[in-house]
Amino acid sequence: MTRDVQITFDCADPAALSAFWAEALGYELQKPPGDFTSWDEALEALGVPPENRNDASAVVDPAGSGPRLFFQRVPEGKQAKNRVHLDVRAAPGLEGEDRMKALEAEAERLVAHGATRVQRFEPAPPMQSGHIVMTDPEGNEFCLD
Helix, strand or coil, X not given: CCCCCEEEEXXXXXXXXXXXXXXXXXXXXXXXXXXXXCHHHHHHHCCCCHHHCCCEEEEECCCCCXXXXXXXXXCCCCCCCCCCCEEECCCCCCCHHHHHHHXXXXXXXHHCCCCEEEEEECCECCCECCEEEEECCCCCEEEEC
């Protein structure tokens, strides 16, 4: 039996971090429930006080094939290196210099949206194709692969 997968991020600012990951992955913010035209309208109707309206956010793959990413506000900041991280497959099918050029272009694009570049790993055939380690705006590690 298969299961749907949701990836959850603990964070300080769910709205901002979900907007970053929507941009990074080509995802979109999850639409509000029912006939509501905005999340503010839905949360108002549900009686959620204004100070709690950024407690959670989610992004979804518009094609419906990727996992949902859920962002929940927590009081504590990031403490240590992630034991699990996302690999953003930004250069599928490319090799060598073409692959690294594509990864560099994506790194530049994501830095403009708040990511931080950490380290570039050069290709080391036959097992390693090269990748770039990045962090999102709240310091969560991910790789451009």
